[in-house]
Amino acid sequence: xxxxxxxxxxxxxxxxxxxxxxxxxxxxxxxxxxxxxxxxxxxxxxxxxxxxxxxxxxxxxxxxxxxxxxxxxxxxxxxxxxxxxxxxxxxxxxx
Numbered sequence: 001x002x003x004x005x006x007x008x009x010x011x012x013x014x015x016x017x018x019x020x021x022x023x024x025x026x027x028x029x030x031x032x033x034x035x036x037x038x039x040x041x042x043x044x045x046x047x048x049x050x051x052x053x054x055x056x057x058x059x060x061x062x063x064x065x066x067x068x069x070x071x072x073x074x075x076x077x078x079x080x081x082x083x084x085x086x087x088x089x090x091x092x093x094x095x
Contacts, residue, residue, distance in 0.1 A: 014068045015076055022079070024051075026064045033063060037083040051076070056091065 014025045016032075023032040039055040045065075046052055051073075054060045065073060 014065075014072055017079065024063050024076075025067070037079075038087060040080060040083045040087055042084060043077075043080045045073075045077070053080075056087070 016023045017037070020037045022035045022037050024035065025032050035053065035055070039058070040053060041056045041058075042054045044052050046062075049064065049066055051063050051065050052060050053063065068076075
């Protein structure tokens with residue numbers, strides 16, 4: 001890793017949230033995947049280098065957590081838990 005990327009990595013978080021949109025970098029801060037948090041149905045961490053997300057009416061997708069700090073992974077998991085619970089309450093059939 002060159003000095004510029006090392007410095008950038010020290011200050012740029014690997015995910016950002018604006019409103020209901022989650023942007024996750026894929027091993028580099030400038031290559032981001034955008035996800036609508038209102039559609040998150042489930043997530044899991046199959047290992048320390050990846051996170052898997054499933055959107056409602058969608059397939060599982062794998063995202064890289066390469067370069068994420070442990071605190072970032074914890075914050076991302078907390079965020080996904082919150083949205084997952086909220087989304088399932090909205091999508092539950094009314095009895």
